[in-house]
Amino acid sequence: MLSRKELFKDTLKKAAHAWKRTVELHLTEEEANLLRLYIDQPGYVDLHWVMFVPAIKGQGTEEQQKKWLTMAYKFQIIGTYAQTELGHGSNVQGLETTATFDPSTDEFIMHSPTLTSSKWWPGGLGKTSTHAVVYARLITEGKDYGIHGFIMQLRSLDDHSPLPGITIGDIGGKFGSGAYNSMDNGVMRLDHVRIPRDQMLMRLAQVTREGKYVHSDVPKQLLYGTMVYVRQTIVADASRALSRAVCIAVRYGAIRKQFGSKAGGPETQVLNYKTQQSRLFPFLASAYAFRFVGQWLKWLYTDVTQKLESKDFSTLPEAHACTAGLKSVTTSATADAIEECQKLCGGHGYLNSSGLPELFAVNLPACTYEGDNVVLLLQVARFLMKTVSQVASGKQPVGTTAYMGNIQHLMQCKSVVNTVEDWLNPAAIKEVFEARALRMAVNCAQNISKAPSQEEGFEAAVAHVQLIIVTKFIEKLQEDILGHGVKEQLQKLCGIYALHLIHKHLGDFLSTGCVTARQGSLANERLGKLYAQVRPNAVALVDAFDYTDHYLGSALGRYDGDVYSALYKEAWKDPLNETVVPDGYQEHLRPLLKQQLKLSRL
Ligand SMILES: CCCCCCCCCCCCCCCCCCC/C=C/C(=O)SCCNC(=O)CCNC(=O)[C@H](O)C(C)(C)COP(=O)(O)OP(=O)(O)OC[C@H]1O[C@@H](n2cnc3c(N)ncnc32)[C@H](O)[C@@H]1OP(=O)(O)O
Numbered sequence: 274m275l276s277r278k279e280l281f282k283d284t285l286k287k288a289a290h291a292w293k294r295t296v297e298l299h300l301t302e303e304e305a306n307l308l309r310l311y312i313d314q315p316g317y318v319d320l321h322w323v324m325f326v327p328a329i330k331g332q333g334t335e336e337q338q339k340k341w342l343t344m345a346y347k348f349q350i351i352g353t354y355a356q357t358e359l360g361h362g363s364n365v366q367g368l369e370t371t372a373t374f375d376p377s378t379d380e381f382i383m384h385s386p387t388l389t390s391s392k393w394w395p396g397g398l399g400k401t402s403t404h405a406v407v408y409a410r411l412i413t414e415g416k417d418y419g420i421h422g423f424i425m426q427l428r429s430l431d432d433h434s435p436l437p438g439i440t441i442g443d444i445g446g447k448f449g450s451g452a453y454n455s456m457d458n459g460v461m462r463l464d465h466v467r468i469p470r471d472q473m474l475m476r477l478a479q480v481t482r483e484g485k486y487v488h489s490d491v492p493k494q495l496l497y498g499t500m501v502y503v504r505q506t507i508v509a510d511a512s513r514a515l516s517r518a519v520c521i522a523v524r525y526g527a528i529r530k531q532f533g534s535k536a537g538g539p540e541t542q543v544l545n546y547k548t549q550q551s552r553l554f555p556f557l558a559s560a561y562a563f564r565f566v567g568q569w570l571k572w573l574y575t576d577v578t579q580k581l582e583s584k585d586f587s588t589l590p591e592a593h594a595c596t597a598g599l600k601s602v603t604t605s606a607t608a609d610a611i612e613e614c615q616k617l618c619g620g621h622g623y624l625n626s627s628g629l630p631e632l633f634a635v636n637l638p639a640c641t642y643e644g645d646n647v648v649l650l651l652q653v654a655r656f657l658m659k660t661v662s663q664v665a666s667g668k669q670p671v672g673t674t675a676y677m678g679n680i681q682h683l684m685q686c687k688s689v690v691n692t693v694e695d696w697l698n699p700a701a702i703k704e705v706f707e708a709r710a711l712r713m714a715v716n717c718a719q720n721i722s723k724a725p726s727q728e729e730g731f732e733a734a735v736a737h738v739q740l741i742i743v744t745k746f747i748e749k750l751q752e753d754i755l756g757h758g759v760k761e762q763l764q765k766l767c768g769i770y771a772l773h774l775i776h777k778h779l780g781d782f783l784s785t786g787c788v789t790a791r792q793g794s795l796a797n798e799r800l801g802k803l804y805a806q807v808r809p810n811a812v813a814l815v816d817a818f819d820y821t822d823h824y825l826g827s828a829l830g831r832y833d834g835d836v837y838s839a840l841y842k843e844a845w846k847d848p849l850n851e852t853v854v855p856d857g858y859q860e861h862l863r864p865l866l867k868q869q870l871k872l873s874r875l
């Protein structure tokens with residue numbers, strides 16, 4: 274119900290309070306992160322911690338890190354990540370902002386040469402940030418060396434006014450009434466703004482005092498390292514958002530009753546309808562699947578970072594493919610699922626008090642930010658094509674592509690599934706997913722060699738990423754899992770996750786010969802049985818997410834199930850209900866009604 278200005282100020286207040294508590298309680302970075310999650314409104318702090326600090330960590334020299342991170346950690350400066358421009362987002366190499374070295378003063382001149390080069394979107398840029406890592410084309414000795422990162426001060430640390438040569442503001446209201454409107458995504462134009470040479474982030478490359486450009490011995494792809502880090506955190510965000518939506522829809526489905534009463538008896542809980550289960554339980558399974566793959570991705574990222582520190586860059590391409598692919602698949606599935614959860618809750622799901630519209634609006638842009646999901650899947654496809662060609666030349670693939678080494682078997686194997694029960698076998702499930710992913714990648718590589726097209730590999734990329742998620746779920750089940758019967762429930766969810774994908778992508782499985790039509794129909798039969806088995810525990814499985822009513826923010830998803838009185842109470846809080854007769858009655862309704870009355874009496 275807050276206006277944009279009130280919402281923005283409210284976020285500033287909450288973030289400042291969280292920061293105060295972080296300092297007072299001496300919270301670790303991990304604990305502070307958890308606290309931030311409970312603010313639960315996008316704000317400048319996200320960019321400061323998730324992009325500004327990591328960009329300096331990844332691309333700054335030790336000296337630069339010492340100087341800037343010290344200030345950033347103490348919140349003496351607030352930073353953002355200014356990469357995207359009005360005319361350029363996905364194509365980073367196409368950015369236009371220039372950083373031209375002037376040896377006479379030992380400075381870079383930062384400039385926006387065109388309208389389309391205006392920085393556009395960075396979170397916190399519009400009204401809050403004092404500093405930014407700005408991405409610009411480095412020009413020295415008359416040569417354009419492409420995109421590099423530069424630390425720029427944007428606003429005065431005394432009165433917060435923009436520094437000379439910098440025009441800066443908010444880009445305007447966004448989708449939904451709340452959601453991302455708490456964030457001041459910004460626009461910025463630079464008019465020949467000078468910064469000292471040592472504010473170029475110099476871990477990847479340096480410009481000497483004389484203006485000479487020098488490469489370091491680290492791969493230039495590390496320029497994109499901050500995005501790898503954030504994409505990894507976004508997978509965990511997606512799993513959290515999806516589990517919130519599913520929690521609301523499952524709990525409400527157990528309360529809501531429609532039809533089915535016999536002789537005046539109670540109606541049926543909508544959660545008992547098979548159609549409801551087949552729409553909703555795959556999301557429940559996905560919420561668990563994304564959580565487990567998110568945990569694994571965090572491990573992978575930590576592992577890669579440790580290797581990078583000891584100058585082992587070999588796993589960087591895989592880390593890029595995994596983070597890009599998983600960010601893409603999990604955020605797209607989550608946005609679609611939240612929208613469907615609204616429909617699963619019927620009309621009440623469309624009310625703001627259900628919590629679902631806000632959840633949808635705030636998570637939808639995750640399909641776009643940190644890399645448009647289609648563009649990122651094309652990066653995965655590129656990685657797969659390279660791996661296929663390496664396999665063809667005898668190289669043994671490792672990590673998430675290790676299955677491609679089993680090419681002889683996977684290209685011709687037939688699924689062993691013969692009965693409905695066979696679809697309970699994780700090895701049988703894994704094999705069909707591996708075969709489908711490999712066959713699609715190989716087909717794509719063959720098609721590309723005939724008619725090169727970057728867009729060919731999209732479907733193959735999806736198949737590969739789904740294989741990763743299924744595999745990590747299966748691997749999770751091989752660990753010790755505490756709690757009586759918990760493992761059995763997770764096994765059922767794992768089955769639902771995998772088999773619903775077979776159902777959804779049956780065309781791929783059939784056309785690649787990985788599954789026969791009969792096996793596809795056995796999978797559907799198994800799926801129906803699993804839905805019925807999960808039903809008695811569905812509410813417990815969402816209670817296990819352990820969300821408080823406050824955090825869930827939903828009249829429909831309340832733990833106590835007292836949905837109708839909550840909806841009723843929420844309705845009366847609407848500003849329209851502050852008066853019995855609405856504002857505008859005197860000017861617009863009364864004269865109209867009076868006039869019509871007069872006319873009818875003539
Ligand atoms: C006290 C402590 C308190 C702590 C408090 C903590 C609080 C924490 C809160 C956490 C909450 C989380 C909240 C999350 C909020 C998230 C906010 C998001 C805000 C959004 C930000 C943005 O959107 S920033 C802008 C993002 N932009 C993009 O993503 C652009 C996408 N485009 C690209 O990445 C590139 O243009 C490209 C990859 C699509 C193409 O690149 P290029 O033109 O160079 O071409 P190639 O395709 O030829 O690639 C060349 C080569 O490089 C490889 N490669 C590409 N990318 C990467 C990479 N990232 N890493 C490694 N390698 C990469 C590519 O594969 C090619 O390799 P080859 O070997 O040549 O094949």
Ligand SMILES: Cc1cc2nc3c(=O)[nH]c(=O)nc-3n(C[C@H](O)[C@H](O)[C@H](O)COP(=O)(O)OP(=O)(O)OC[C@H]3O[C@@H](n4cnc5c(N)ncnc54)[C@H](O)[C@@H]3O)c2cc1C
Pocket residue numbers: 320354355356357360361362363364393394395396453458638641642643644645646647648651728
């Ligand atoms: C809420 C939000 C917050 C953001 N925060 C930041 C931030 O803090 N800092 C920052 O720098 N940026 C930020 N961004 C910008 C974001 O990173 C870009 O929007 C994103 O990278 C996509 O780029 P684009 O908008 O230019 O889309 P475009 O690239 O113009 O995409 C438009 C369409 O074209 C398609 N397309 C593009 N290229 C290809 C291709 N090669 N093949 C096939 N299809 C293609 C896409 O799939 C899409 O459908 C934010 C964006 C949002 C929405």
